[in-house]
Amino acid sequence: MRQLVTREAAIVTPWYPSRELPFRGAFVQAMVDATAPGLDRCxxxxxxxxxxxxxxxxxEAVEAANSKLLRRAVRxxxxxxxxxxxxxxVTTPRxxxxxxxxxxxxxxxxxxLGGKPIDAPVVHAHVGLPGGWAALQNARPGARVYVTEHATYLDRILAEPDARALYDELLHRVDGFVAVGDPIKEVLAREFPHHIDKVGQIPNPISFTQKRDEPVTRLRRWLFLGGLIPRKGVDWLLEAFAQxxxxxxxLxxxxxxxxxxxxxxxxRARELGLGNAVEFTGAVPPPRALELxxxxxxxxxxxxxxxxxxxVVEAVAAGLPVLVTRCGGPEETLAGIEDAAGRLIDVEENAESISDGYRELRERFTRGLDLEKAQAVLAARxxxxxxxEAHHRLWFPDSYRPRDADPVGGLD
Amino acid sequence: MQVLFLALGASRKRAVLAESADLAAAGAQVVVLVHQKKSWNLKAFAPGVAVHSAAELEARHLARRVERAVLYRAPGSAARALDRGPLKSAARRSHRAYKRRVAGPVHRRVFMPLHRRLWPTAPARMVRSPFGAGGVPELLVVSDALSVQRAVSLVEAWAADGLPVPRICYGIDYDAPVTTAPATASNAG
Structure with a gap:
C-alpha cells in the first residue's frame, strides 16, 4: 500500500536547461534546486x-507518432x-x-502521462502559456495549481485573442499566480485587473554559496551573459567597449x-580592431556561466x-560589480543597494551612456562599492x-513550518 | 554500446553533436542518421561518430542496387560509349531525356511502390546495417520532431522481425533503465 505523502509537488515547465539550450530555464532549475529539498517528493x-x-x-501524423513514442521514451x-x-x-510546427x-x-x-492526471497535490507551472495551461488541464481533481510568469513577451501572447482568452481562464482557475518581478505584475494588473488579487510575487532564487577566490581589484575584464539579440543591447555594448x-x-x-x-x-569587432580583445564563447551551461x-x-x-x-543578481552573488540598465527588473532587484553593487544607467539608444557609466563606476570603484553588503541584502531577498520558504508557505499553508521566527519572502 | 541517433530534421544540431561526442568518447559505437548530409557540418562531429543519410543506407538494399544498375548504370554506360564523334550531343540529349522521362518515373511510380510492397522492412534493416549483420542499436536517441515518425516505424519493423527493441529516449541525459511499466510520472512514485 502506498505511503501517505503530504509534501509533494510537481513542476511543469517548457523551459529547463538542456544540451540544445543550456541557458534556457536556468531559473526554473534554480527554483527546483531551492524548493525540492524541503519536499517529500518533487x-x-x-x-x-x-x-x-x-x-x-x-x-498531425508526427503528434500521433509521438504519442506512441512518449510512453517508451519518457522515464x-x-x-x-x-x-x-x-x-x-512536444513536437511543434513553426x-x-x-x-x-x-x-x-x-x-x-x-x-x-498515459492519460492519467499528474499525481501530486500541488502543481506549479512556469510560464502561463504553455506551461500553466498544460499543468491546469493535467492536474488531478482537487490539486492546487500555481503558475510563475517569466515571459518577457507576455504582451505578444496577450495580443492573440485565443491566447488571451486562455490566459484569462487560467488566471480564473489557478489557486495562485506568481510574477517574478514588478514588470510582469504591472502587465497583469493592466490587462486583467479583475484577477489582480490572485497575483503575488516571488523572485527567482539565486545561489550565494560559491564565492570567488580573489576579490575584483580593477574593472578590466568585462563580461556579458545573455542572448546576442537586439533586446539585450549588445550592439551598443560593443561600441561602448570600443570607446x-x-x-x-x-580591457x-x-x-x-x-x-x-x-x-x-x-x-563589427573585427572592423573596430578588437579581434584580440573581444571573445565570443557561444552558449555555455549555467555552471560554466557562474565560473566565468x-x-x-x-x-x-x-x-x-x-x-x-x-x-545581475547572480553576478553580485559571485562578487562581480555590475553596470546595468534600468530596464525593468534590475532597478527592482538592486533597490537600495544600487551604489553598493555597481552602477545603474538609463536605457538609451547610444553607446555613450554605457561608456560614461563605466568611467563613473571605475572612478569610484575602490571607495564607493560594498559588494559584501550587496550580497547580504540580495541573499535575504x-x-x-x-x-x-516562500514557495513552501504558498503550497502547504497548513503544514508550513518556518525555519526561524521571522521568515522572509512570500507572496505580497 | 551501440547507439543510433535519428536527426532527420536537423533542428537540434547542438544537442546531437554534443551527445554523440560524449557517447563516442565513452567507447560507444555511434551512428547518426540524417536526412541530408549537406545540412550538417560533418567536421563538427567527433571522431568515431558515423554519419549516414537515410537515403544512402536504404539505397544499399540489394533490390535497389539491381534496379540502379539496370535503370541507370547500364543506359549510362551505353550513352558514354556513344559520347564521341558526331553522335556526342545527340547521345547526351537522349540520355538526359531518358533519365527524365523514363528512368525517373519508372523509379518513383513503379519500382519504389513495388519495393515497399515486397520488402516493407527493408528500410529498417538497412538503417541498422552500420551495426553489422544482425546488429541492432541498444539505444535509439530521437533528436527532433521530424525523426519521430521514423523512430516509430523502425521500432515496429524491428519488433516485427523478432529483433530486440532498443531503449528510446529524447536525449542521452534522459535515458534511464527501462522498468516493466512505462515510468511516466503518474506511476513513478
Missing amino acids: VVYHCDTWVSPMDPATV PVPTVGGADLVHLA HQEFGALARNHERQLRAA CHAEDPE TLTLVGEGELRGRLTG MREHDLLVHPSRYETFGMT YGYEAVA
Whole structure:
C-alpha cells in the first residue's frame, strides 16, 4: 500500500536547461534546486518544445507518432535538489500561435502521462502559456495549481485573442499566480485587473554559496551573459567597449551566449580592431556561466527590457560589480543597494551612456562599492532559503513550518 | 554500446553533436542518421561518430542496387560509349531525356511502390546495417520532431522481425533503465 505523502509537488515547465539550450530555464532549475529539498517528493515535467517546419498533415501524423513514442521514451531521471526530471518532446510546427501551443503542450503531456492526471497535490507551472495551461488541464481533481510568469513577451501572447482568452481562464482557475518581478505584475494588473488579487510575487532564487577566490581589484575584464539579440543591447555594448578600449587597451570583453546578432557583432569587432580583445564563447551551461563570473571583473548588462534580471543578481552573488540598465527588473532587484553593487544607467539608444557609466563606476570603484553588503541584502531577498520558504508557505499553508521566527519572502 | 541517433530534421544540431561526442568518447559505437548530409557540418562531429543519410543506407538494399544498375548504370554506360564523334550531343540529349522521362518515373511510380510492397522492412534493416549483420542499436536517441515518425516505424519493423527493441529516449541525459511499466510520472512514485 502506498505511503501517505503530504509534501509533494510537481513542476511543469517548457523551459529547463538542456544540451540544445543550456541557458534556457536556468531559473526554473534554480527554483527546483531551492524548493525540492524541503519536499517529500518533487517531479519536474520538462515539456520541451521541438519546433520543425511541418504542414498541417505532417503535424498531425508526427503528434500521433509521438504519442506512441512518449510512453517508451519518457522515464524519470534524477535532477537537482533530489527531484525527478521527466523530459518529453512536444513536437511543434513553426510559428504555432500561443493558444494552439498551450493546447499542444496539454495534449502531449497527457500522452506522456498515459492519460492519467499528474499525481501530486500541488502543481506549479512556469510560464502561463504553455506551461500553466498544460499543468491546469493535467492536474488531478482537487490539486492546487500555481503558475510563475517569466515571459518577457507576455504582451505578444496577450495580443492573440485565443491566447488571451486562455490566459484569462487560467488566471480564473489557478489557486495562485506568481510574477517574478514588478514588470510582469504591472502587465497583469493592466490587462486583467479583475484577477489582480490572485497575483503575488516571488523572485527567482539565486545561489550565494560559491564565492570567488580573489576579490575584483580593477574593472578590466568585462563580461556579458545573455542572448546576442537586439533586446539585450549588445550592439551598443560593443561600441561602448570600443570607446573604453581606446582609452585602456588592457580591457577585454567576453560575450557569452548565442543569437541572431553574433555574425554581425563578430564582424563589427573585427572592423573596430578588437579581434584580440573581444571573445565570443557561444552558449555555455549555467555552471560554466557562474565560473566565468568569478573569472571576470565587471558584468555589463545593457538590456532594453528584463522582467527580473537574474544574471545581475547572480553576478553580485559571485562578487562581480555590475553596470546595468534600468530596464525593468534590475532597478527592482538592486533597490537600495544600487551604489553598493555597481552602477545603474538609463536605457538609451547610444553607446555613450554605457561608456560614461563605466568611467563613473571605475572612478569610484575602490571607495564607493560594498559588494559584501550587496550580497547580504540580495541573499535575504533572493537566496535559496528565502525563495524556498516562500514557495513552501504558498503550497502547504497548513503544514508550513518556518525555519526561524521571522521568515522572509512570500507572496505580497 | 551501440547507439543510433535519428536527426532527420536537423533542428537540434547542438544537442546531437554534443551527445554523440560524449557517447563516442565513452567507447560507444555511434551512428547518426540524417536526412541530408549537406545540412550538417560533418567536421563538427567527433571522431568515431558515423554519419549516414537515410537515403544512402536504404539505397544499399540489394533490390535497389539491381534496379540502379539496370535503370541507370547500364543506359549510362551505353550513352558514354556513344559520347564521341558526331553522335556526342545527340547521345547526351537522349540520355538526359531518358533519365527524365523514363528512368525517373519508372523509379518513383513503379519500382519504389513495388519495393515497399515486397520488402516493407527493408528500410529498417538497412538503417541498422552500420551495426553489422544482425546488429541492432541498444539505444535509439530521437533528436527532433521530424525523426519521430521514423523512430516509430523502425521500432515496429524491428519488433516485427523478432529483433530486440532498443531503449528510446529524447536525449542521452534522459535515458534511464527501462522498468516493466512505462515510468511516466503518474506511476513513478
